[in-house]
Amino acid sequence: MDIRDYIEEHAPEFFASLTEWLAIPSISADPDRHADVAGSADWLRTYLLEAGFPTAEVWPTGEPGAPGLPAVFAEWPSASPDAPVVLIYGHHDVQPVEPLEEWESPPFVPVQDGDLLLGRGSSDDKGQVLFHALGVRAGLAASGESAPPVTLKLLIEGEEESGSPHFAGLLRDRRDRLRCDVIVVTDTTMWAADVPSMCVGMRGVVSAEISVAGPERDLHSGSFGGAVPNPLHVLADMLSGLHDSDGRVTIPGFYDNVLPLSDAERELIARLPFDERAWLAEAGHSGATSGEAGYGTLERVWTRPTAEVNGMWGGHTGTGGKTIVPARAHAKLSFRLVANQEPGDIIAGFRQYVREHTPAGIEATVEAESDGVRPCFSPMDSPAVRAGRRAMERAFGAEILFTREGGSGPEADLADILEAPLVFVAVGLDSDRIHAPNERVSMSLLLKGAEAAAYLWDELAAVASELTARR
Amino acid sequence: MDIRDYIEEHAPEFFASLTEWLAIPSISADPDRHADVAGSADWLRTYLLEAGFPTAEVWPTGEPGAPGLPAVFAEWPSASPDAPVVLIYGHHDVQPVEPLEEWESPPFVPVQDGDLLLGRGSSDDKGQVLFHALGVRAGLAASGESAPPVTLKLLIEGEEESGSPHFAGLLRDRRDRLRCDVIVVTDTTMWAADVPSMCVGMRGVVSAEISVAGPERDLHSGSFGGAVPNPLHVLADMLSGLHDSDGRVTIPGFYDNVLPLSDAERELIARLPFDERAWLAEAGHSGATSGEAGYGTLERVWTRPTAEVNGMWGGHTGTGGKTIVPARAHAKLSFRLVANQEPGDIIAGFRQYVREHTPAGIEATVEAESDGVRPCFSPMDSPAVRAGRRAMERAFGAEILFTREGGSGPEADLADILEAPLVFVAVGLDSDRIHAPNERVSMSLLLKGAEAAAYLWDELAAVASELTARR
Numbered sequence: 046m047d048i049r050d051y052i053e054e055h056a057p058e059f060f061a062s063l064t065e066w067l068a069i070p071s072i073s074a075d076p077d078r079h080a081d082v083a084g085s086a087d088w089l090r091t092y093l094l095e096a097g098f099p100t101a102e103v104w105p106t107g108e109p110g111a112p113g114l115p116a117v118f119a120e121w122p123s124a125s126p127d128a129p130v131v132l133i134y135g136h137h138d139v140q141p142v143e144p145l146e147e148w149e150s151p152p153f154v155p156v157q158d159g160d161l162l163l164g165r166g167s168s169d170d171k172g173q174v175l176f177h178a179l180g181v182r183a184g185l186a187a188s189g190e191s192a193p194p195v196t197l198k199l200l201i202e203g204e205e206e207s208g209s210p211h212f213a214g215l216l217r218d219r220r221d222r223l224r225c226d227v228i229v230v231t232d233t234t235m236w237a238a239d240v241p242s243m244c245v246g247m248r249g250v251v252s253a254e255i256s257v258a259g260p261e262r263d264l265h266s267g268s269f270g271g272a273v274p275n276p277l278h279v280l281a282d283m284l285s286g287l288h289d290s291d292g293r294v295t296i297p298g299f300y301d302n303v304l305p306l307s308d309a310e311r312e313l314i315a316r317l318p319f320d321e322r323a324w325l326a327e328a329g330h331s332g333a334t335s336g337e338a339g340y341g342t343l344e345r346v347w348t349r350p351t352a353e354v355n356g357m358w359g360g361h362t363g364t365g366g367k368t369i370v371p372a373r374a375h376a377k378l379s380f381r382l383v384a385n386q387e388p389g390d391i392i393a394g395f396r397q398y399v400r401e402h403t404p405a406g407i408e409a410t411v412e413a414e415s416d417g418v419r420p421c422f423s424p425m426d427s428p429a430v431r432a433g434r435r436a437m438e439r440a441f442g443a444e445i446l447f448t449r450e451g452g453s454g455p456e457a458d459l460a461d462i463l464e465a466p467l468v469f470v471a472v473g474l475d476s477d478r479i480h481a482p483n484e485r486v487s488m489s490l491l492l493k494g495a496e497a498a499a500y501l502w503d504e505l506a507a508v509a510s511e512l513t514a515r516r
Numbered sequence: 517m518d519i520r521d522y523i524e525e526h527a528p529e530f531f532a533s534l535t536e537w538l539a540i541p542s543i544s545a546d547p548d549r550h551a552d553v554a555g556s557a558d559w560l561r562t563y564l565l566e567a568g569f570p571t572a573e574v575w576p577t578g579e580p581g582a583p584g585l586p587a588v589f590a591e592w593p594s595a596s597p598d599a600p601v602v603l604i605y606g607h608h609d610v611q612p613v614e615p616l617e618e619w620e621s622p623p624f625v626p627v628q629d630g631d632l633l634l635g636r637g638s639s640d641d642k643g644q645v646l647f648h649a650l651g652v653r654a655g656l657a658a659s660g661e662s663a664p665p666v667t668l669k670l671l672i673e674g675e676e677e678s679g680s681p682h683f684a685g686l687l688r689d690r691r692d693r694l695r696c697d698v699i700v701v702t703d704t705t706m707w708a709a710d711v712p713s714m715c716v717g718m719r720g721v722v723s724a725e726i727s728v729a730g731p732e733r734d735l736h737s738g739s740f741g742g743a744v745p746n747p748l749h750v751l752a753d754m755l756s757g758l759h760d761s762d763g764r765v766t767i768p769g770f771y772d773n774v775l776p777l778s779d780a781e782r783e784l785i786a787r788l789p790f791d792e793r794a795w796l797a798e799a800g801h802s803g804a805t806s807g808e809a810g811y812g813t814l815e816r817v818w819t820r821p822t823a824e825v826n827g828m829w830g831g832h833t834g835t836g837g838k839t840i841v842p843a844r845a846h847a848k849l850s851f852r853l854v855a856n857q858e859p860g861d862i863i864a865g866f867r868q869y870v871r872e873h874t875p876a877g878i879e880a881t882v883e884a885e886s887d888g889v890r891p892c893f894s895p896m897d898s899p900a901v902r903a904g905r906r907a908m909e910r911a912f913g914a915e916i917l918f919t920r921e922g923g924s925g926p927e928a929d930l931a932d933i934l935e936a937p938l939v940f941v942a943v944g945l946d947s948d949r950i951h952a953p954n955e956r957v958s959m960s961l962l963l964k965g966a967e968a969a970a971y972l973w974d975e976l977a978a979v980a981s982e983l984t985a986r987r
Contacts, residue, residue: 252837266852266922269817270822273799274804277828328744335875345742346739346740354749355748358833360827360828360848361827362846367826368923376748381738381742404804406802451736
């Protein structure tokens with residue numbers, strides 16, 4: 046039986062199951078819903094067993110005294126011991142639903158509206174997790190085999206919407222069982238329903254706070270103003286000097302390890318139908334874009350690192366005036382990182398920058414995260430991305446373009462700890478209203494996702510030797 | 517009888533009177549003490565009448581429905597109608613006394629300790645107001661005349677320590693009776709007991725607040741960071757750019773009307789025994805001085821204008837990190853002004869500066885005081901300052917050096933509204949602990965002040981034609 050036919054035939058039962066799962070309010074951020082997160086894990090484990098996975102387990106996380114929320118692990122070994130091992134990553138917890146009054150239908154009573162299925166988690170991420178089960182069934186039906194051409198592992202965590210606090214620990218603890226040759230992430234978006242695309246990278250991030258100290262106490266600006274260094278002036282100088290006139294970050298060594306944007310990726314980004322005006326409107330920004338010279342807006346948010354001031358304060362901030370030279374000034378900064386920048390290097394460079402910009406009479410201290418989130422990136426010409434792209438092309442019958450994401454999830458931990466390349470195969474849309482009221486998903490796109498997943502195992506098997514060469 | 521002998525002979529009764537007056541807790545900032553401020557005014561009026569002033573009146577201030585605290589006006593006409601008219605300015609209200617537990621003796625029970633008289637108001641300003649009464653009596657005793665050689669007017673306000681909210685109004689309302697050729701201000705300090713000096717200027721001040729607006733709401737720095745203008749970056753650029761590498765303010769036209777520091781004044785400032793290390797220690801500043809290139813510390817705080825950031829805030833200022841491009845950023849600034857800068861010109865220049873430094877996509881607004889405080893300055897070679905200096909030199913038997921003050925009181929209003937030059941004759945010291953617990957005054961210096969006041973009327977009479985030429 047043809048893969049597409051199988052999926053079409055089994056769509057009604059797929060959506061019935063998904064509807065059942067979506068009804069479980071697995072909000073990881075809400076302690077009152079933690080039993081539901083556990084219930085969601087149990088539901089998924091049972092479902093995967095019924096779908097044919099020989100193994101499906103609920104994995105607790107955290108420490109005995111301080112437990113986290115459970116993940117689900119499932120495995121379906123290939124008949125061939127040499128086949129690549131593929132780990133599929135997703136999550137079964139969902140975002141909170143406030144403000145509840147803005148939902149047009151109750152968030153945990155899924156309803157269909159034309160091609161849309163509405164409900165919390167329909168796109169992020171239950172719908173996208175579940176299409177893999179349909180995809181593997183379709184692949185087996187088409188091939189007539191009893192096992193997939195690659196060894197499939199699923200790891201579906203329950204704390205992604207709460208910052209994945211126990212995820213890295215889980216990966217380290219279960220490293221042996223999670224061992225894999227490639228990681229398929231199913232928690233991103235495509236450019237548009239009619240512009241199918243794959244994500245190939247995410248920026249990392251690392252944060253720091255700077256404190257600038259001058260006099261012991263606020264000084265009268267009549268008596269001292271103009272003759273002692275003002276911490277607010279020093280901080281303004283430091284923050285202003287962080288970028289040169291080309292919008293480039295001036296921190297020593299900041300760009301040293303940046304992997305340049307390839308001409309090929311650049312050309313594909315340029316082909317995305319990007320409406321800058323609409324993008325600005327979405328940001329509530331009536332004005333103009335700005336940033337590093339030589340790069341377009343998408344290139345800037347996807348492929349270039351930043352130094353961003355997130356907050357600053359110092360001196361008198363209440364009503365009225367106060368003519369002081371203030372004692373202290375502070376700022377919070379975060380740096381978005383791209384491959385192959387290391388958070389530790391960036392913080393070291395920032396400390397050096399601050400030292401070099403601290404005038405006499407001023408003390409400046411930097412407190413920074415010890416780790417941060419590393420960037421992740423999968424080159425377009427890597428075997429996994431090539432295979433993923435072919436699978437998507439077969440499902441959509443169209444050229445697949447490439448995107449990246451400006452922000453970060455736990456994906457870098459996956460790649461770092463499991464030492465395997467990432468490939469992002471997902472069919473969510475920016476219009477799915479994830480994290481917002483009235484989350485929805487296109488049912489036809491979920492079926493396309495199942496189809497792409499079904500092709501993906503063949504395509505990955507076809508590049509098996511390249512994928513397993515690192516073993 | 518010799519002036520000095522008269523003063524010495526009458527010193528005991530002078531200090532007895534001053535002690536009586538200091539016992540009245542005329543704290544203008546404390547509504548519970550407003551009856552005492554009125555009592556202080558009554559006391560002074562009675563005292564001046566007894567001292568021989570033909571006229572002494574209590575002047576109410578404010579509006580009928582919103583009264584202020586009373587001032588005292590007294591007048592002693594010269595026998596000659598062509599004599600210069602001199603207005604003496606001081607105040608009879610005092611600072612609050614908190615923290616009370618730090619006083620070694622009760623603030624309103626004056627006690628003598630060697631040459632010191634301790635009590636709230638002993639230096640600021642009751643002691644210095646009262647020496648004028650002793651001075652005029654001594655002058656008349658020495659000359660044998662029944663009227664002083666100049667027409668004396670006293671205006672002693674009751675709200676100086678509360679920001680003189682009704683003072684400008686009072687000056688305007690009573691302009692005819694306050695008409696004068698020169699204003700003697702007795703509310704400043706000398707460099708040191710053994711380095712007698714006169715103040716010749718005070719910096720003015722005008723304040724502004726700037727608000728920088730970018731996106732409608734805080735944006736996710738992963739999705740937008742690096743591609744839209746960040747209001748905190750723009751504000752940092754604006755504030756950093758306010759000074760060039762020489763520490764000069766870059767606001768258009770900022771220095772256009774600045775009266776340059778004369779070589780003569782500069783030379784006299786250089787002769788003041790200034791201990792920069794001690795001055796920094798007083799500021800709780802362990803580090804170095806800094807400021808406009810080409811000027812020393814005293815020159816910077818006394819004779820040069822500033823642009824000082826007093827406070828700034830924007831974005832996330834709470835605990836932890838928040839990876840946003842913030843919607844708004846704010847800063848409060850004040851500009852210390854010197855002769856002949858106009859507050860309105862400076863604000864206009866600042867608005868232009870902000871306009872010129874506002875990039876596309878950002879909206880910046882400036883809110884500023886409509887008036888501010890104008891600077892005041894009396895040239896060293898002006899007739900009034902020359903006369904005041906000779907009077908001080910005769911009293912102290914020493915060369916009189918010049919100082920200025922970095923901050924501002926209501927003196928500019930006096931000069932502006934009454935259209936007369938200022939001369940500062942006072943004997944307070946920085947060590948008098950004004951505004952702090954254990955305020956004290958040197959009794960011998962108060963007697964020197966009386967002596968200088970006695971000489972001052974002769975010295976001003978000697979330059980009568982120069983003083984009255986403007987009439």
